Amino acid sequence: MAALREALEKLTSLSTPPTIDIPPSHSATYAAWSLDTSTSDFCPECRVSNPIEKYSEGDVVCGDCGLVLGDRIVDTRSEWRTFSNDDTSGVDPSRVGAGINPLLHGEQLSTTIAYTKPARTTKTTTAASGGASGRVLQRAQARTAESKADQSLLVAYERIGAFCGGMSIQNVVVETAKTLFKQIDDAKVIRGKPVDAVVAACIFLACRQCSVPRTFREVFAMTNVPKKDIGRVYKVMEKFFNKQGKGPEEAGAGDGGYKVTETTKPCELIHRYCSALKMDQRCAAVSVALAARIAELGSVAGRSPISGAAACIYMIGHLLGTSRTTKEISKVAGVGEPTIRNAYKHLYNDRAKLIDRTWLEEGKGDLERLPCA
Known part of the structure; x- marks a missing residue:
């Protein structure tokens, strides 16, 4: 009986959980950890949940004892360098290449095989350039239909x-x-x-x-x-x-659809010609207004829009006192001087209908300046 009682006392002593001496500095942290037994990032040495991710080394270490808890971690933070050849400033870094170009065929996910023939053929340069197999692979890729x-x-x-x-x-x-x-x-x-x-x-x-x-x-x-x-x-x-495409009444200005085009109008060319002739904005605006009027009246019907635009600039330039010669206008518009004069004759004959009185206000315009046709 004494032997049996002694054996029971030994078994009772083994089933009692061991006492863990918790340092005072870690008592609060250990108490918080002990409340959540499902956590898996605690340190098996100091029993503290304080992991630190070191992306430079690719490890996860304990912040208290320094034990390595994991390795080969993936850095999910934003990238601060660029791999693009077009952007060397690093303003818009990216982990991937350029986006798919809709102007080319396919998904554009293929790999380009490069080969550079070394200046001197040695074991080191041949290995760096890929050797003979690199040249063969480049030729094979160059033959693809895509x-x-x-x-x-x-x-x-x-x-x-x-x-x-x-x-x-x-x-x-x-x-x-x-x-x-x-x-x-x-x-x-x-x-x-x-x-x-x-x-x-x-x-x-x-x-x-x-x-x-x-x-x-x-x-x-x-x-x-x-x-x-x-x-x-x-x-x-x-x-x-x-x-x-779409018709002009269905196509919007910014919907990306094709818009049915019409013949070029003189008013669409005047601004560019006036800019090349170094004429002010008022002359350009009045010339455009005159071009709209001759389109309504048909003063230069049957003539090219270039000659109509040149004649409007010639007439308004003299009207507002910023005249340009037919030679100067001819060089910019690419039309002959006789063509400009013939178109101007029709405008001069219809000057009473074409010229707005507001263009003559405050002495800025004068009909006496117009040269006789």
């Missing part, structure tokens, strides 16, 4: 940007011209046409879509594509887009 299709588009886009840059055209026109080229290239409506002629026609049509029209002469002067070739391609493109 890259060839994108290559032709990139060549056309480069020409559009170069031509528009030479004509000082806004970026919105450049993007519109590229979009038009992509649409007609996908539809295969320009198969067999010269690329330069298609590019010139896209620029001409994009200028009209963006309400900054250019004449065939201006496009020809920059692209060196004959006006007849531009006109032929333009008619094919306009016929295609008129079927695919």
Whole structure:
């Protein structure tokens, strides 16, 4: 019996939980941790839940005893450096590459294989350049059909940007011209046409879509594509887009739809010509008003909008005392001096109907300044 009683006392002593001596400094923290037994980020050494994430080392350590609790953690914070070749200032850092370009084919998620032939062939330079296998892989990728299709588009886009840059055209026109080229290239409506002629026609049509029209002469002067070739391609493109797009009463200004264009009006050219002639804003505004009046009366009906715009500038310049010669206007508008004089004759004959009395107020305008036709 004594032996049995001694054995029971030993078993009772083993089932009693051991007493843990808690340091005074950690008593409050341990008490808070002991209330939530579901937590899994406590330190197994000091029994304190105070993990610290060190992203530079990729570890999670205990803030009290320094024990490493985890490794290879992923940094989910914002990135403070950029991997883009176009942005070296680091203003807009990104972890990924550029967005998908809608002007190219496919999802554009492929990898480009680069190969650079070393100047000196050694074991080190050959290994760095990828060796013979790198050259073979680059050639194989260059033969893919998708890259060839994108290559032709990139060549056309480069020409559009170069031509528009030479004509000082806004970026919105450049993007519109590229979009038009992509649409007609996908539809295969320009198969067999010269690329330069298609590019010139896209620029001409994009200028009209963006309400900054250019004449065939201006496009020809920059692209060196004959006006007849531009006109032929333009008619094919306009016929295609008129079927695919919207009418002028349905297309909004900013909905991205194609707007059916009309013939260029003289008032759309006057502001640009006046700016090139260094005429003030009042002369430009009055010239535009005069162009609107001759469109209603039909004073220069049947004549090109260029000659009508040039004649309006010539007439208003003399009326307001800021005259320009026919030679100066001819250089800017690209039309002959006799053409300007012939158009001016019709305006001079209808001057009583065309000239508004408000243009003559305060002595700013004088009919006596107008040269006789």
